[in-house]
Amino acid sequence: MKLLEERIRKEGLILSDTVLKVDSFLNHQVDTQLALEIGREFARIFADKPITKVLTIEASGIQFAMAAGIALNVPFVYAKKKKAVTLAEQVYSAPVHSFTRGETYQVSISQKYLGPGDQVLIVDDFLATGAALVGLVDIVREAGAELMGVGCVIEKSFQEGRSLLERRGVRVHSLARIASMAPGEVHFIEEDSADRLKENADVK
Amino acid sequence: MKLLEERIRKEGLILSDTVLKVDSFLNHQVDTQLALEIGREFARIFADKPITKVLTIEASGIQFAMAAGIALNVPFVYAKKKKAVTLAEQVYSAPVHSFTRGETYQVSISQKYLGPGDQVLIVDDFLATGAALVGLVDIVREAGAELMGVGCVIEKSFQEGRSLLERRGVRVHSLARIASMAPGEVHFIEEDSADRLKENADVK
Numbered sequence: 001m002k003l004l005e006e007r008i009r010k011e012g013l014i015l016s017d018t019v020l021k022v023d024s025f026l027n028h029q030v031d032t033q034l035a036l037e038i039g040r041e042f043a044r045i046f047a048d049k050p051i052t053k054v055l056t057i058e059a060s061g062i063q064f065a066m067a068a069g070i071a072l073n074v075p076f077v078y079a080k081k082k083k084a085v086t087l088a089e090q091v092y093s094a095p096v097h098s099f100t101r102g103e104t105y106q107v108s109i110s111q112k113y114l115g116p117g118d119q120v121l122i123v124d125d126f127l128a129t130g131a132a133l134v135g136l137v138d139i140v141r142e143a144g145a146e147l148m149g150v151g152c153v154i155e156k157s158f159q160e161g162r163s164l165l166e167r168r169g170v171r172v173h174s175l176a177r178i179a180s181m182a183p184g185e186v187h188f189i190e191e192d193s194a195d196r197l198k199e200n201a202d203v204k
Numbered sequence: 205m206k207l208l209e210e211r212i213r214k215e216g217l218i219l220s221d222t223v224l225k226v227d228s229f230l231n232h233q234v235d236t237q238l239a240l241e242i243g244r245e246f247a248r249i250f251a252d253k254p255i256t257k258v259l260t261i262e263a264s265g266i267q268f269a270m271a272a273g274i275a276l277n278v279p280f281v282y283a284k285k286k287k288a289v290t291l292a293e294q295v296y297s298a299p300v301h302s303f304t305r306g307e308t309y310q311v312s313i314s315q316k317y318l319g320p321g322d323q324v325l326i327v328d329d330f331l332a333t334g335a336a337l338v339g340l341v342d343i344v345r346e347a348g349a350e351l352m353g354v355g356c357v358i359e360k361s362f363q364e365g366r367s368l369l370e371r372r373g374v375r376v377h378s379l380a381r382i383a384s385m386a387p388g389e390v391h392f393i394e395e396d397s398a399d400r401l402k403e404n405a406d407v408k
Contacts, residue, residue, distance in 0.1 A: 029317040032273035059262035069236035113233040
């Protein structure tokens with residue numbers, strides 16, 4: 001997604017060869033128009049799939065699940081990172097290790113909001129180690145729901161997340177795929193020619 | 205907002221005279237169309253204010269800040285509940301005590317995304333004790349930004365949140381104001397006649 005790559009080049013802060021901050025427009029301050037555009041892009045990419053529900057994880061996936069839900073005209077569910085007092089009923093849950101925070105937390109979804117009959121698109125802001133997304137994929141399957149695919153806004157393609165998901169047979173689409181980065185520079189993996197052809201067709 | 209009140213009557217789960225669960229449509233599973241409608245309602249209520257930024261707190265405020273941001277065509281910022289590794293720069297922060305979770309956490313906003321010149325609408329899903337919202341109000345003022353008002357989706361009017369905010373001189377609008385509740389029943393405070401007149405005018 002060229003618009004997104006340009007924005008990352010312009011506003012992304014690369015703190016090291018693994019840490020990219022995009023909190024001026026994606027996950028602290030949020031450009032609502034860009035987020036809507038991202039939702040429309042997910043809807044376009046997965047247009048061949050009869051998605052009935054979008055799933056994400058709090059907090060920074062919510063704006064993109066909302067945008068995808070708007071574009072697809074379906075509800076979304078966000079997994080909670082801690083069992084809250086008011087989430088007392090039966091839940092599906094999976095342990096997720098956060099490398100950023102150096103801790104393992106529990107991801108939970110009420111069994112009322114995920115089950116057989118749901119055709120689920122998972123979305124999130126980042127795909128890096130894949131830990132959180134693998135947890136969500138496992139929950140979707142445990143719930144007996146059908147997984148339509150995973151859509152990520154930014155993928156750190158030099159980390160193992162994509163391969164972990166693909167080994168589980170999951171279709172993964174990321175809107176900006178970073179091949180490598182270092183302070184001051186970022187290199188994207190070019191979108192495949194099928195996608196580019198589709199984009200050209202859209203522009204006409 | 206009648207649509208919202210009806211939905212609370214139909215789908216809200218009242219677990220006690222203080223605990224209301226609305227996680228089938230507002231803050232776990234989210235009805236995206238209703239969320240958009242809520243955003244438009246906030247935009248309508250604060251139409252007389254030149255809002256440049258919406259502010260909320262992760263996680264369950266995000267979908268409504270996004271919706272308000274869409275309706276107002278401005279970005280939104282969500283305060284983080286914990287200082288993350290990648291949020292290393294200067295932040296504004298305030299301690300917030302959560303009665304639901306029985307713990308005190310720190311709410312932080314990067315100083316880059318809030319400052320003089322910002323005309324801020326704060327939104328959140330619930331107004332109850334007001335702890336989180338008072339923290340946000342204090343941060344907005346510390347940042348030298350101008351506070352246009354606070355918009356909440358559901359207000360537990362039998363708790364002290366509104367009065368805490370109003371004593372700080374803040375204009376508060378809640379879309380559904382609960383006077384009292386008990387398992388199986390919920391009583392709303394009627395919208396004031398000015399609001400009802402406006403709604404009638406909109407319907408014509």
